[in-house]
Amino acid sequence: MNWNFTKMHGAGNDFVVLDGVRQTIEMTPERARALGDRHFGIGADQILLVEPASSPAADFRYRIFNSDGSEVEHCGNGARCFVRFVHETGLSDRNPLRAEIATGIIVLDEGDDEQVTVEMGSTRFDPAALPFDAAGLATRTEGADTLYTLPLQDATAARGGGSDLPATVEISAVAISNPHAVQIVDDVDQAPVERIGPLVESHARFPRRVNAGFMQVVDRNTIRLRVYERGAGETLACGTGACAAVAAGIRRGVLDTPVRVHARGGVLTVDWDGSSLRMTGPATSVYTGRIDIDQLVFSMALNR
Structure with missing residues (x-):
């Protein structure tokens, strides 16, 4: 055929x-x-x-x-x-x-x-919307966001990962039709995306797996982003991942809309006012x- x-x-x-x-x-x-x-x-x-x-x-x-x-x-x-x-x-x-x-x-x-603009649909932060089993995890509040401490030690040991990896990562949970776990890093170029990404993506706390985002805040309207996507690995850009990162950053109080998202493959613009979510790019x-x-x-x- x-x-x-x-x-x-x-x-x-x-x-x-x-x-x-x-x-x-x-x-x-x-x-x-x-x-x-x-x-x-x-x-x-x-x-x-x-x-x-x-x-x-x-x-x-x-x-x-x-x-x-x-x-x-x-x-x-x-x-x-x-x-x-x-x-x-x-x-x-x-x-x-x-x-x-x-x-x-x-x-x-x-x-x-x-350029094409997409009205991306609803943005949800309830763990059940991802779904994400957050029961028993340590949490803290930053701005309007809830951050979850996700243990990686058992997952790392199960995959033979190196001891230099952190035992935990702190994530924001965001559902934009598909699930995202966003963490802030100091430098996306140095972040161990290829090692931590798979551990988060296939973590038992995410029964349908999750997209793992690594966000570097450059200023209040600019971020750099890498995403390890479920089922695809790291991609040069992730549109829903960009939206999830921006929404998480605005809720945490470190970003203001609109935000330019610099991915490895190009630049996207995300505008989120707390309800309407729009993404523009090539x-x-x-x-x-x-x-x-x-x-x-x-x-x-x-x-x-």
């Missing part, structure tokens, strides 16, 4: 985008993993699937699959690429667009300056192609 696809990225967070309106796409974890594989497939952090809406309140349905094959609730950088893809391929000329995601409806507006098409998905999956199986 041959599928047409478009390779896109939003600030370096890269995607394989599929039109499920004009072609039949039956996505499976195996197919998503094959497409996302950077050695044998096309290569991407996530696979984006555009489908007809099931809700009359939306223009399209938008689904997101990580490169490990798991389906997730939301992807902010992907949402910007989604609306540009819909416009560039002629699926619709509506602007703004309303997209149906797993947790509701989001609104996307493509500007004349090649969305770029790289190339289009056609792939025999069944042959790809078969080839992947042979190379395991």
